[in-house]
Amino acid sequence: MHIAIENLSKSFGSTKVLDSISLTLELGQIVVLLGPNGAGKTTLMRCFNGIISPDEGEVLYDDEPFRRDRIDLRQRMFFMPDFPHLYPDMKVLRHIGMVLELYNYDTRNFEDRVMELLAEFDLAHLGNCKLGTLSRGQAYKAALIPFLTINPELWILDEPFASGMDPRGLTAFQTLSRNAASEGRTVVYSTQILDVVHNFADRVCVIDDGLLHDFTSVDEFYDHLETSERMLHIFGDPAREIQ
Amino acid sequence: MIWVDSPQAKSIRSRYQAMLQASPSLREEYQSAMRARRPSLLMMFLTVTTIALGLPMVFAVVPSFLIFLLNEHGGPVSVFAVAGFLTTMGTLAFPETLLAQLQRSRTVAVFSHLPASDRDLARTVWNQTFAYSLCGLYFILLFFGAVAYLNELSISGWAVSLLLAMLQWSFVVTAGTWLAVSFPRFRFGQLGSLLLIAGMSTFYFNRPILLEIAVWCTVLNPGGWPGLAVWHGYMNENTLVWIAIIPSSLLLLLSPILRERLLKHFAIQEFDTSSREKPLAVFDGRFLLADQNRLHIYHVENLMPEELEEFESLDEVRDLNGLSVLHRPAWSQCGWIEQTVWKYLKPRERTIAGFLTGDTPRWTFWWKMASGALLVILILYGLEFLKFPLNQFINKMAPALCFYLVIISSMYDRWQGLRTTPCLGSYASHFASYPIGVREISRVMFKISFIKSLFYALLIFPFVVYMMGPMGFLIAVGAVGASQLIMSWQIAYGISRGFSLPALKWSNCWMVLVVLLIPFGTMFGLAFSLAGFNPGLHISLLAAGVTLVFASTLGVWRFFEWLVASGRLDLATNQLNVIQKQFDYYQVILDKSELRMQRVRYSQKKHGRIWGYLRLVFGMKP
Numbered sequence: 135m136h137i138a139i140e141n142l143s144k145s146f147g148s149t150k151v152l153d154s155i156s157l158t159l160e161l162g163q164i165v166v167l168l169g170p171n172g173a174g175k176t177t178l179m180r181c182f183n184g185i186i187s188p189d190e191g192e193v194l195y196d197d198e199p200f201r202r203d204r205i206d207l208r209q210r211m212f213f214m215p216d217f218p219h220l221y222p223d224m225k226v227l228r229h230i231g232m233v234l235e236l237y238n239y240d241t242r243n244f245e246d247r248v249m250e251l252l253a254e255f256d257l258a259h260l261g262n263c264k265l266g267t268l269s270r271g272q273a274y275k276a277a278l279i280p281f282l283t284i285n286p287e288l289w290i291l292d293e294p295f296a297s298g299m300d301p302r303g304l305t306a307f308q309t310l311s312r313n314a315a316s317e318g319r320t321v322v323y324s325t326q327i328l329d330v331v332h333n334f335a336d337r338v339c340v341i342d343d344g345l346l347h348d349f350t351s352v353d354e355f356y357d358h359l360e361t362s363e364r365m366l367h368i369f370g371d372p373a374r375e376i377q
Numbered sequence: 378m379i380w381v382d383s384p385q386a387k388s389i390r391s392r393y394q395a396m397l398q399a400s401p402s403l404r405e406e407y408q409s410a411m412r413a414r415r416p417s418l419l420m421m422f423l424t425v426t427t428i429a430l431g432l433p434m435v436f437a438v439v440p441s442f443l444i445f446l447l448n449e450h451g452g453p454v455s456v457f458a459v460a461g462f463l464t465t466m467g468t469l470a471f472p473e474t475l476l477a478q479l480q481r482s483r484t485v486a487v488f489s490h491l492p493a494s495d496r497d498l499a500r501t502v503w504n505q506t507f508a509y510s511l512c513g514l515y516f517i518l519l520f521f522g523a524v525a526y527l528n529e530l531s532i533s534g535w536a537v538s539l540l541l542a543m544l545q546w547s548f549v550v551t552a553g554t555w556l557a558v559s560f561p562r563f564r565f566g567q568l569g570s571l572l573l574i575a576g577m578s579t580f581y582f583n584r585p586i587l588l589e590i591a592v593w594c595t596v597l598n599p600g601g602w603p604g605l606a607v608w609h610g611y612m613n614e615n616t617l618v619w620i621a622i623i624p625s626s627l628l629l630l631l632s633p634i635l636r637e638r639l640l641k642h643f644a645i646q647e648f649d650t651s652s653r654e655k656p657l658a659v660f661d662g663r664f665l666l667a668d669q670n671r672l673h674i675y676h677v678e679n680l681m682p683e684e685l686e687e688f689e690s691l692d693e694v695r696d697l698n699g700l701s702v703l704h705r706p707a708w709s710q711c712g713w714i715e716q717t718v719w720k721y722l723k724p725r726e727r728t729i730a731g732f733l734t735g736d737t738p739r740w741t742f743w744w745k746m747a748s749g750a751l752l753v754i755l756i757l758y759g760l761e762f763l764k765f766p767l768n769q770f771i772n773k774m775a776p777a778l779c780f781y782l783v784i785i786s787s788m789y790d791r792w793q794g795l796r797t798t799p800c801l802g803s804y805a806s807h808f809a810s811y812p813i814g815v816r817e818i819s820r821v822m823f824k825i826s827f828i829k830s831l832f833y834a835l836l837i838f839p840f841v842v843y844m845m846g847p848m849g850f851l852i853a854v855g856a857v858g859a860s861q862l863i864m865s866w867q868i869a870y871g872i873s874r875g876f877s878l879p880a881l882k883w884s885n886c887w888m889v890l891v892v893l894l895i896p897f898g899t900m901f902g903l904a905f906s907l908a909g910f911n912p913g914l915h916i917s918l919l920a921a922g923v924t925l926v927f928a929s930t931l932g933v934w935r936f937f938e939w940l941v942a943s944g945r946l947d948l949a950t951n952q953l954n955v956i957q958k959q960f961d962y963y964q965v966i967l968d969k970s971e972l973r974m975q976r977v978r979y980s981q982k983k984h985g986r987i988w989g990y991l992r993l994v995f996g997m998k999p
Contacts, residue, residue, distance in 0.1 A: 180949060185809045187944030203942035208812035219807045221735040221793055227702040228736060235728040236811050241704050248703060262702060 135210055135287035135320060136161065141191035144177055151177045152188070153344040159322070159337075162315050166331050167324040169341040170368060175324045178341065182290050182322070183213040195288075209237050211288035216297065218277030222266025226257065226276045229265060233280035244283050251279045254306045271298035282310055289314065291323040295330050308334050328369070331355070342368050389497055440516060444523040453524045460520040462576050464545045467513045469569035471553025474509060476561060478502040507550065514546040521545075705731060712741020718828050722821065729813060729821045733794035740829055748836060792822070805949035815941040 137159040144152040151174045159165055167175040180186040181193060184202040193200040195207050202208075220229060230248055231241045252258045255275040265273055274297040281289070294307060311321045315336070325331070331338055331352060338355040340348035347368070348358055359365045390397075397404045447455045479485060479502050521538040524530075530538070556565065705727070708719045715738050722730055730738075794808045795818075808818060940946040981989035 183810065184944065185805055185949050186947040201942070202944050202948075203814050203816065205812050205814045205817075213810045215805070215810055219805075219810055223737060224735055225702050228706075231703040231705060232728070232732060232736070233811065235705060236732060236813060238725070245703065 136196050137288065137320060138194040138197070139178075139181075139191070140194065142178070142181060142188050142193070143190040144181065144186065144188045151344050152181070154191070155341070155344075155346045156191075157339065157346060157349050159320050161318045161320060163336045164311060164315050164321045164334065165323075165337045165339055166335040167322065167339050167341060168326070168328075168331065168369075170326075173341045174344040175341055176292065177344075179213070179290055179292055179322070179324060182288075183208065183211060185213075210286050211290060212281040212284065212286050214274075214278060214281065214289075214291040214294065216292045218274060220265045220273055220277055222264060224265055225262050226252075226265060226268070227261045229276060230280040230283065234283065237284050237286070239284060247283050248279065251282055255279060255303050256300070269298065271300055271303065274299055275303050278307065285314055285317075285319065287319055289319060289321040289323075291321070293325060294323050295325050295327055340365070340368065389501055392497070436512075436515065440519050441523075444520060444527075448523070448527050453528060456520060456524050460517060460545065463513075463516065463520075464549055466569055466573060466576075467510070467549040468552045468556070469565045469572070470513075471506060471510060471549055472557035472560075472563075473565040473569065475503065475506045475553065475557045476565070478506060503554070506553075510546070510550055510553070513549050514542070517542040517545045706736060708738070711738060712744075714740040714744060714829060714832050717832075718825050721828060722824060725817070726821045726824065729817050730825060732808070732811070732813065733792050733818065733821065735793040740825075740832075744829075744832055744836075747833070751836060794818070809948040816938050819938050 139155060139157050142152050142155045143150070155174075155178065167178065169175050177186065181188050184200065187202070195210070198204075198207065200207055224232070227248070234241050234244055249258075252261055255278070257272065257275055257279070260268065260272065260276075265276060268276060274294075289311070295304065299307065311334070315321055335352050338348065338350060338352055339346065340355070347364060348355060350358065359369065397407060443459070444456060447459055451458070479499065485498050485502060518539075521542040522535075525535045525538040528534070556563070708715045711719075718730065718738075718740070719727060794813075796807050937946075941948070977990060980992055983989060984992055
């Protein structure tokens with residue numbers, strides 16, 4: 135899926151959260167959104183899937199303008215918020231089945247895949263447990279599994295590395311994301327952990343004060359981090375120590 | 378062979394005839410079971426003789442004599458007291474007969490050798506018991522007909538008597554089925570025998586004060602409440618007599634519902650043993666886990682076997698979890714409203730409905746609650762417990778309030794998919810992160826609300842009939858209109874509740890205000906129109922007002938759809954506001970009450986109905 139954002143602006147009251155942001159995401163990339171708190175990363179991600187609508191500009195998927203009622207476009211992507219939307223009384227497997235059905239998939243064709251992912255994410259013994267009984271990390275995994283089963287063209291995740299997933303879950307997620315990117319999927323996620331960027335990103339998108347400051351490869355990002363005063367202002371000295 | 382040739386038995390046998398012909402071993406087993414349970418010639422002779430001699434005595438001579446005596450000494454009230462007493466006896470006899478048939482009847486014993494489903498057998502048994510209960514209807518008709526005859530009542534009096542008889546009989550069938558379903562191990566026969574002895578002794582030893590004790594006997598005897606209430610109202614020329622239509626209709630409605638519940642839950646195998654104890658389930662760690670989950674155990678990690686760490690193959694994972702949960706449940710285990718909704722939704726709509734309700738709709742449960750509450754209130758009202766000695770207005774308002782109670786209960790929905798939940802530092806509608814269109818949501822909600830409103834109309838209709846009596850056609854029309862108004866309003870309310878109004882762009886606010894104000898304006902218009910004195914104008918205005926309100930509600934609904942679908946409304950609030958916090962607070966309270974209910978259910982399942990509840994009351998471990 136080819137994704138283009140054109141002059142995207144969004145204000146909340148008198149605060150301009152996004153200011154004329156334009157960028158293009160190519161197929162098969164893992165893109166990380168970086169920026170301090172309140173930079174506008176979250177708002178940008180919300181605009182991606184229509185949770186909020188921009189005041190100006192638009193998001194184009196395969197050159198088609200995105201609208202919230204374009205269910206066909208929305209079924210080609212998934213969005214994982216920091217706290218996934220789950221029903222506490224619903225069992226893990228039923229939740230997975232329900233999300234598959236919302237994407238118009240027949241659950242009978244995905245039985246093996248679901249079982250594989252359950253085992254992969256160490257949830258095999260929890261398939262019949264209610265979501266409300268799981269820990270935060272387990273709940274995040276349970277919410278992630280149906281999306282990974284579907285494997286849509288665009289993945290959007292908010293802070294997956296601060297989701298409470300254990301190392302096994304994080305490793306499984308990174309492996310699956312890499313595989314998906316190699317198959318032409320686009321993965322967009324936000325994080326504030328610079329260590330992650332080095333190991334798990336193809337492109338880095340730096341946002342601050344609603345403005346796009348950098349959209350570049352990982353190597354170039356680290357170059358800019360060393361030389362740019364703006365980057366120093368955004369990330370501070372520790373960032374240079376990390377690199 | 379009398380029993381085998383009954384219509385019910387024939388029906389079952391014909392259904393499995395082809396199977397019997399195809400399988401010699403099955404035929405042999407069935408025929409040997411039939412031979413083993415064939416009644417002896419002596420038993421058949423005794424049965425025929427008893428019927429020939431006993432029937433006239435039981436059905437004509439004794440009841441007529443009893444009625445004559447009662448009317449002579451205590452008047453109609455004593456007849457009602459005995460009729461109520463017999464109703465209670467019948468109510469106990471019904472579950473006793475039903476359970477005895479299920480456990481020991483020849484039909485069940487023979488047909489359990491066929492691959493007949495438990496449901497089929499239970500249906501046959503219930504039909505047989507129902508047929509026996511027609512004898513009860515005969516006696517009740519006899520009693521009330523005698524009262525009408527002895528008091529030389531007019532045609533309307535005879536009609537009331539007939540109504541009362543039907544009411545008492547439906548009470549027997551409904552309450553009897555409910556008792557059988559709820560307390561399958563209770564000894565109804567023993568209790569009934571004790572009550573019969575106590576009742577006969579009371580009547581015999583207190584013959585001189587029959588009238589006095591008859592009143593108390595009726596008050597203490599639930600089976601006699603409806604009869605006495607309606608009779609009292611009729612004899613005092615109180616038009617509230619028509620109130621009896623409601624409980625009788627409800628009871629008649631409840632009867633098949635309870636029957637369905639009986640068919641669903643009763644497994645004949647449970648009754649194969651001579652004792653009434655349920656067999657112990659085979660212990661299995663997985664079953665334990667599944668069962669505990671069903672009973673809402675919260676500390677699941679405590680139930681996890683420690684050795685379950687790694688798995689050899691996917692089959693092992695599959696065996697552990699089972700795959701049935703992954704696939705959509707068909708709501709076949711839910712109530713009849715859910716099943717009806719399921720039937721009329723398309724596949725995609727079923728998915729949306731499952732999402733919106735979290736696959737746990739409880740519409741039938743709330744409908745039953747509303748019916749039960751209405752029934753109790755009406756019976757109490759009929760018995761004058763709720764008639765305030767203030768003025769006529771309040772007395773008229775009481776049933777109207779009951780009526781609105783039902784309407785309001787129809788609005789209670791758990792649209793979990795529309796709840797707002799934390800998302801990306803703020804709150805967003807639950808459905809926002811899934812590929813669901815708001816038009817899909819509102820269409821499904823509309824369909825569900827419409828079907829639900831039809832079921833609630835079953836409760837409202839008798840009320841309207843009642844209101845048409847004392848208050849006139851106008852009020853009845855107004856009541857129907859008001860109920861329609863509230864029910865249709867809830868659709869728009871339900872949908873709009875899930876969206877973020879604080880994030881609404883100011884440029885669109887005026888449109889929202891205009892559309893929202895239309896229904897309110899219409900309601901005010903209706904109120905003013907009632908101040909007029911032209912009945913024809915009233916009806917026209919009411920009809921026009923209801924139509925307008927319904928149309929404007931649909932307008933609001935479509936308007937919200939358009940706002941959301943076109944991106945003019947954000948699905949996430951920018952910041953938490955006071956209203957949102959308040960809503961969350963109430964949500965926490967609701968969740969806690971649900972948690973309490975789950976604890977009660979779990980405790981009752983573990984320790985029995987009464988003891989399980991009492992344990993919680995006294996703060997013991999559930």
